[in-house]
Amino acid sequence: MKPYEAVDFMKLDDLLSDEEKMIRDSVRAFVSREIIPHVGGWYDRGEFPKQLIPGLAELGTLGATIQGYGCAGVSSTAYGLIMQELERGDSGIRSFVSVQGALCMYPIHAFGTEEQKNKYLPKMAKGELIGCFGLTEPDFGSNPAGMRATARREGGEFVLNGSKMWITNGGLAHLAIVWARDDEGKVAGFIVERGDPGFSTRDIEKKFSLKASVTSELIFDNCRIPASRQLNVKGLKGPFACLNQARYGISWGALGASMACYDEAVNYAKSRVQFDKPIASHQLVQAKLVEMLTDITLGQLLALRLGRLKDQGQETATMISMAKMNNVSKALKHARATRDILGASGITFEYQCGRHMLNLESVNTYEGTEDIHRLVLGEHITGIPAFRG
Numbered sequence: 001m002k003p004y005e006a007v008d009f010m011k012l013d014d015l016l017s018d019e020e021k022m023i024r025d026s027v028r029a030f031v032s033r034e035i036i037p038h039v040g041g042w043y044d045r046g047e048f049p050k051q052l053i054p055g056l057a058e059l060g061t062l063g064a065t066i067q068g069y070g071c072a073g074v075s076s077t078a079y080g081l082i083m084q085e086l087e088r089g090d091s092g093i094r095s096f097v098s099v100q101g102a103l104c105m106y107p108i109h110a111f112g113t114e115e116q117k118n119k120y121l122p123k124m125a126k127g128e129l130i131g132c133f134g135l136t137e138p139d140f141g142s143n144p145a146g147m148r149a150t151a152r153r154e155g156g157e158f159v160l161n162g163s164k165m166w167i168t169n170g171g172l173a174h175l176a177i178v179w180a181r182d183d184e185g186k187v188a189g190f191i192v193e194r195g196d197p198g199f200s201t202r203d204i205e206k207k208f209s210l211k212a213s214v215t216s217e218l219i220f221d222n223c224r225i226p227a228s229r230q231l232n233v234k235g236l237k238g239p240f241a242c243l244n245q246a247r248y249g250i251s252w253g254a255l256g257a258s259m260a261c262y263d264e265a266v267n268y269a270k271s272r273v274q275f276d277k278p279i280a281s282h283q284l285v286q287a288k289l290v291e292m293l294t295d296i297t298l299g300q301l302l303a304l305r306l307g308r309l310k311d312q313g314q315e316t317a318t319m320i321s322m323a324k325m326n327n328v329s330k331a332l333k334h335a336r337a338t339r340d341i342l343g344a345s346g347i348t349f350e351y352q353c354g355r356h357m358l359n360l361e362s363v364n365t366y367e368g369t370e371d372i373h374r375l376v377l378g379e380h381i382t383g384i385p386a387f388r389g
């Protein structure tokens with residue numbers, strides 16, 4: 001197979017610092033060496049490759065933008081490039097890193113006490129403790145404001161009841177960031193540890209998407225935790241602040257999947273002969289490749305600009321919504337187009353596009369569906385929130 005060539009039509013490399021390029025290239029090499037040769041098998045068997053965790057930690061990918069506590073403290077753009085490279089390998093591996101960093105380490109860093117930060121963050125950066133993030137419930141996905149999970153205060157403890165659904169890393173996790181209603185009915189955040197009485201997890205098997213990732217239900221049945229495990233934030237802005245971090249990373253991650261598919265589509269189209277010439281010489285096939293290249297280039301420009309704004313603290317949630325919505329829905333389209341260009345070969349594990357296509361169906365749904373982000377942007381334009389009718 002030809003070595004991977006990352007497409008950079010608008011010379012974005014010129015806009016990256018040497019450090020950002022070095023970080024990207026070391027993650028790229030890790031993905032080529034440790035992930036690409038094996039990921040088809042993990043996916044086929046429905047297996048998350050836990051053996052990758054020490055290597056991912058060594059590369060500084062866990063909680064990468066956090067300063068101190070054993071974290072790498074890299075720029076938002078470098079973090080985005082890490083996500084891009086990991087998702088070139090598989091969305092499930094990028095999901096693992098996103099959840100650990102953006103959805104678990106970030107809230108501990110942003111809303112935790114010094115004691116909580118010192119207890120969890122250094123071990124999470126080393127991959128010795130794994131986290132998950134419980135916001136979605138069986139009856140409340142796009143609308144987490146309806147959540148029913150409760151956290152009742154009893155003396156020096158909180159008693160949690162309810163369940164969280166579709167939770168990435170749930171069955172692997174040593175700790176869960178859980179969002180539940182307190183005695184005043186306000187959404188509050190808690191750190192629940194595996195082994196806390198009344199806390200259990202159940203893995204969701206038989207998925208056709210994100211098969212190299214663990215997805216679970218979290219169950220709280222009079223689960224008792226010390227009051228000191230509460231996070232210092234109230235209201236939905238707590239979990240939504242975490243989602244901003246993760247959605248930003250996903251907007252870069254999706255580019256990695258797109259770039260992998262584009263590379264595969266171009267190589268295949270140039271070598272596959274039908275009607276006595278390579279299929280790349282047919283105009284209809286060229287049109288598909290041109291659309292992919294154009295979308296990828298626009299997505300790269302969007303992600304890079306957003307990364308630079310984020311480093312200056314000037315990004316907004318609506319900008320992040322646009323990047324997540326656009327880059328993921330385009331990546332899904334590119335994976336489907338590549339699958340089409342590869343004909344029957346596109347349905348086998350010998351090629352990546354089928355796996356990316358099935359993974360991206362989930363990525364388009366989680367962290368706010370494509371249409372929820374469309375409505376976020378619709379509200380931004382018109383001032384009218386259309387979610388509730």
Ligand code: TGC
Nearest residue numbers: 095098135142144145168235236237240241317366367368
């Ligand atoms: P709304 O009334 O608009 O806002 C409630 C409060 O939150 C604030 N807020 C935000 N703050 C920070 N960032 C954002 N993006 C924010 N959006 C809203 C807002 O200012 C307000 O604050 P305050 O102080 O006034 O109380 O909330 P709403 O209930 O109307 O919700 C609107 C909507 C639909 C956009 C929201 O519910 C939404 O985003 N829904 C999608 C749910 C979602 O994305 N779930 C993701 C679950 S986690 C996951 O999928 C992980 S996958 C991980 C992986 O494997 O990679």
Ligand code: FAD
Nearest residue numbers: 133134135136141142166167168362365366367369371387
């Ligand atoms: P629903 O909210 O029921 O939406 C179904 C359809 O209705 C969608 O097309 C949606 O766009 C549409 N819809 C809903 N409301 C509107 C509206 N107002 N207007 C127009 N259309 C609307 N959650 C976590 O908390 N933590 C995790 O780690 C996590 N990991 C996940 C991993 C995977 C593999 C998956 C698939 C999901 C994960 N999720 C996680 C859950 C994810 O965030 C939700 O699936 C997502 O928010 C959508 O919720 P839902 O599936 O209940 O769909």
